[in-house]
Amino acid sequence: MDPLEDVLALLETRSHLSTSLVAGGQWAVRFDAPSGVKFNAVRRGGCVLEVDGVGETIALAAGDCYLLTRPRAFTLSSGPEAAPISARAIFAQVEGGVARVGDGDEVLLIGGRFSFGARAHELLLDTLPPVIHLPAGTSQAEAVEWALAAIDRELLHRPPASTLMAEHLAVVMLIHVLRLHLAREPLAVSGWLAGLADPAVAAALRAMHEAPAYSWTVAELARLGAVSRSTLAARFKDTVGQGPLEYLTRWRIELASRHLRDGTETVASIARSVGYGSESALSVAFKRVMGMSPRDYRRQPG
Structure with missing residues (x-):
């Protein structure tokens, strides 16, 4: 996708x-x-x-x-x-x-x-x-x-x-x-949507969305866009407003949030599905982005 x-x-x-x-x-x-x-x-x-x-x-x-x-x-x-x-x-x-x-x-x-x-x-x-x-x-x-x-x-x-x-x-x-x-x-436009207008940034965004659980590096993403690592990092930050790996973290947390809201999988299973090796690793990233633990997020009404 x-x-x-x-x-x-x-x-x-x-x-x-x-x-x-x-x-x-x-x-x-x-x-x-x-x-x-x-x-x-x-x-x-x-x-x-x-x-x-x-x-x-x-x-x-x-x-x-x-x-x-x-x-x-x-x-x-x-x-x-x-x-x-x-x-x-x-x-x-x-x-x-x-x-x-x-x-x-x-x-x-x-x-x-x-x-x-x-x-x-x-x-x-x-x-x-x-x-x-x-x-x-x-x-x-x-x-x-x-x-x-x-x-x-x-x-x-x-x-x-x-x-x-x-x-x-x-x-x-x-x-x-x-x-x-x-x-x-x-x-x-701004944010990730603006990044779609830059070919190198768009290539990196597509790759991260196609395989969010993969352990991407900036160098690998840069090769997909046929630019240098420093060029991609600068252009990604200028258009999207954050670095490529920060964006990847936030997208993984969005996917984890959907699983927590809509599914019955364990937090450990969700962690693996979005690219984290353990429940604790997901919890640290999740709390940094969302301000609460995955378990507290799941217990929220609605």
């Missing part, structure tokens, strides 16, 4: 589609700060997005989509002339699976949110900017457009298992958006 696939799987990424929004004339809807990552796609017409704490408004056209990676309130509108109405009031009056606002139907948005496991902020969301806007009309957006069109068909025709299919397609869309954002604006 590659790092992005690993992290999304570890975080148990799920999508939850919401009611579509149809709007026309002069209109504005104010949304509370979402839980998880909010997304919307404009399927018809255009509107303006304004997010609390983000200085500039974003003009959205048909085919555009965006992700909100922080729990911030936001407004969708036809422009600054309209007084916002609470989204709760609009979505409390849904008819035929569609919420309506304003006068007309020239604008159509579909949307929802993505939910993740407890470690989502540290592992993924904090590496991303607050808003990711992916405009239509570019070659990079074709894959996202395919996923959005497929979601449209599922929601319009409602074949068997349409909700489940649409939610899985939304996760496909999320992966495409993250890929394209990384390719388009590598400097707008």
Whole structure:
């Protein structure tokens, strides 16, 4: 598995589609700060997005989509002339699976949110900017457009298992958006995600994710990226924010945490599976990263 696939799987990424929004004339809807990552796609017409704490408004056209990676309130509108109405009031009056606002139907948005496991902020969301806007009309957006069109068909025709299919397609869309954002604006991300834009660092990350229990050395990882040991160490620290072996330790602890939460294996067995020779070795590393022992972590509620 590659790092992005690993992290999304570890975080148990799920999508939850919401009611579509149809709007026309002069209109504005104010949304509370979402839980998880909010997304919307404009399927018809255009509107303006304004997010609390983000200085500039974003003009959205048909085919555009965006992700909100922080729990911030936001407004969708036809422009600054309209007084916002609470989204709760609009979505409390849904008819035929569609919420309506304003006068007309020239604008159509579909949307929802993505939910993740407890470690989502540290592992993924904090590496991303607050808003990711992916405009239509570019070659990079074709894959996202395919996923959005497929979601449209599922929601319009409602074949068997349409909700489940649409939610899985939304996760496909999320992966495409993250890929394209990384390719388009590598400097707008940080941490391990930024490392994927550097070929040598990406090679080291892939190797550690493919074999996390292996006793990697910086020299071995550097050879995979066809650079010197010192070059890899410097570039890894500059992009990811920590050294290669520190990253490996933290990834092993994330894997151990998942085993402790979800399984019944002994701590000693988990230690061996993630690359530690003994329970005590895992315990020392685990406490340094998580602030508690593996056994105390396992006893936590939830």
